[in-house]
């Protein structure tokens with residue numbers, strides 16, 4: 068993936084980190100435009116969450132709520148804008164995010180633009196628009212004062228919009244300290260919320276694994292589940308294209324499932340800032356289970372140890388990954404080692420190798436499980452091990 | 455010096471386009487090419503100069519405008535209009551629900567029924583679509599992919615019910631699922647069973663519908679998604695190779711089906727590069743068919759292609775200018791030796807084309823064919839220093855891509871690893887960055903803008919279409935024998951699990967008035983579903 072070099076970096080300090088959801092609704096599969104815009108906004112410093120194809124209006128509203136987006140861009144080339152956009156607007160109203168800045172991109176006949184604007188669309192971009200024209204139109208969210216008491220009360224009642232606002236505020240320069248103080252007394256370890264951290268190198272299949280866990284846990288019980296997915300942020304522009312959610316959420320939104328993507332600056336051990344406070348907020352909001360996805364290999368897993376009750380290290384066959392983990396001496400931190408993608412060749416050999424080598428000094432060993440998200444092999448054992 | 459854009463890993467993603475340091479090439483440049491170009495003679499292996507010796511002197515290309523909207527009855531009227539205007543073949547556009555294998559009464563279809571094409575739910579809709587059109591005389595093309603086997607079953611069942619023998623039917627079904635995974639995204643099942651359905655249709659067609667083109671291996675959509683001309687060429691031919699290899703696995707000899715494979719390319723703006731792309735495609739395919747797959751019939755070596763002018767090059771500003779773009783693009787396709795051609799209508803960035811705009815697009819082809827004189831000459835650019843060297847660099851670049859795909863473990867591994875999507879997204883973003891910097895001039899958009907707000911008359915879809923279609927679907931459902939439907943759907947499920955060729959089972963289901971959505975669901979019960987995981 069190419070990023071612009073520092074010299075052509077268009078990032079504007081005020082915009083950096085502005086959260087934008089880009090979404091495709093309906094059956095329309097044309098995604099050239101939305102993917103180009105996603106990359107362009109990332110390179111301009113935005114934190115971009117792309118929904119993927121075929122979303123329902125309700126699912127899009129849910130993404131906007133959980134991600135606390137300032138802007139929502141809907142891409143439509145199927146001629147169904149007059150049907151679908153009003154439904155998106157209705158879903159946003161219903162969820163309490165009618166305030167999000169709604170823009171539409173794609174093929175919209177000029178005669179339809181007034182109708183869309185009357186429905187609440189702020190801007191419509193057609194073919195031939197430059198990325199600069201879009202970034203200039205997307206101002207940072209207004210700096211409205213937080214009503215902390217109200218947000219706390221509503222998040223306790225499991226209101227996604229309030230929970231999401233608090234999570235944003237936890238990392239804001241203005242409110243971060245107030246939030247930290249406010250939640251100092253909520254100790255996640257003292258609540259019933261379980262915390263599982265899933266860690267491993269990029270591309271090993273963490274997000275896909277979490278998608279499977281979400282499904283399994285939700286089938287088993289009506290537990291309230293939150294996911295914090297950390298994805299890297301560009302050190303050059305501060306922008307990020309947060310892609311984990313795309314793999315995790317199915318298109319039917321659930322009130323009991325909350326997914327939040329977090330941009331992670333390099334040098335923070337693979338963890339987004341203020342995760343400790345965020346955990347407190349989620350515990351206060353009544354979640355039963357929190358899954359944290361962390362990026363990269365490195366020292367982050369030491370920090371993650373403090374933030375999780377169980378640490379799951381994910382590996383995949385044929386990458387030589389395990390050598391690095393071995394060198395880093397991090398085996399011992401993992402409560403469970405999962406070899407993902409066991410449908411690929413080399414999995415059996417890798418499992419045998421690991422079992423042979425991974426015994427701690429005291430003779431104990433973390434369980435090692437081979438799974439495949441594609442074939443679901445090993446899945447029952449994984450769920451049992453996670454309790 | 456000749457330079458080409460490259461991908462992140464440093465591989466060239468586009469063929470070089472500059473012609474020497476001074477802007478022209480000479481005989482020495484051509485002689486210095488290594489490997490040397492293979493120019494040859496029109497109508498002879500490797501067909502760089504065209505698949506026929508006489509080309510358009512013998513027979514003009516087929517002028518085939520893609521159309522479809524609303525209900526089957528609406529599209530039937532448009533078809534008859536186009537035939538009356540002198541169009542020589544029909545081409546069907548289906549609506550998004552049909553393309554995604556959903557019935558019009560599925561909640562996910564709401565708002566999209568009949569909007570971008572015609573809605574087809576059952577064989578009765580297919581009968582209405584071609585009512586009073588002599589299917590034994592008119593060649594029909596159907597742009598459908600994930601549910602292609604089901605739509606083909608509708609078509610064959612309809613022919614049967616009208617008493618037209620299958621060996622009289624001529625036409626093309628797109629049936630190219632690989633480019634959907636790379637670029638156009640209209641997929642329903644995971645890659646493996648999706649490809650199996652494609653091959654079922656190729657295999658069945660080779661035996662039962664001998665004049666039908668059972669796949670149209672398409673670069674068009676790959677290009678529209680942002681690929682370069684070289685990527686379009688290389689990925690399309692790679693897809694073709696995969697279909698050939700999979701069909702050979704069924705035990706069919708290569709010469710039994712190769713002549714029914716057809717291609718579909720984009721006709722984009724860069725005039726000479728496009729011509730070179732078509733010429734290189736023919737040569738590459740002939741070489742592959744002969745050397746790698748051992749085809750011995752000349753018909754198996756010949757790459758026949760349909761071309762469509764580039765939808766993504768159309769602009770909504772000053773839409774009349776689109777007519778000029780389309781004319782040049784069409785000329786490139788003709789100088790490149792296409793067998794059939796669709797010219798876009800000037801209003802397509804705004805809505806579905808109006809009757810007036812479609813007529814003008816068709817007239818553009820007619821002027822090209824009858825007034826410009828280009829059809830009187832066979833491969834008029836053959837031997838041009840520029841075109842031959844561009845053709846050669848397309849050829850070399852495509853071969854390099856074949857190698858990279860093989861290195862990632864072949865077609866399915868490359869799809870699963872996101873290779874094609876990454877390559878295409880990369881090129882699309884590169885193009886956007888160049889556009890943003892003003893490196894591409896688009897008349898009326900970033901140069902020569904006009905304040906005049908010209909709005910061509912656009913066609914709007916009758917809002918009653920959805921209600922009408924739902925009512926006719928309800929009528930069909932009320933009249934059918936549900937136990938027949940259930941039995942044939944069970945057969946489809948069983949056949950899908952057993953690895954049988956599914957066409958006979960789908961045709962049987964079509965006769966009972968099983969719907970598209972029901973058949974796709976039966977297949978999905980066995981095949982599972984698919985979602986794209988980006989990045």
Ligand SMILES: Nc1nc2c(ncn2[C@@H]2O[C@H](COP(=O)(O)OP(=O)(O)O)[C@@H](O)[C@H]2O)c(=O)[nH]1
Nearest residue numbers: 268269270271272273274275276408439440441
């Ligand atoms: N073969 C195979 N591929 C998988 C499996 N699980 C995930 N993948 C693929 O691995 C790639 C990376 O997955 P992702 O979950 O995004 O990895 P992450 O970066 O660790 O979160 C994707 O292309 C997935 O489709 C599996 O069980 N088998």
Ligand SMILES: [Mg+2]
Nearest residue numbers: 273274311360
């Ligand atoms: Mg991930």
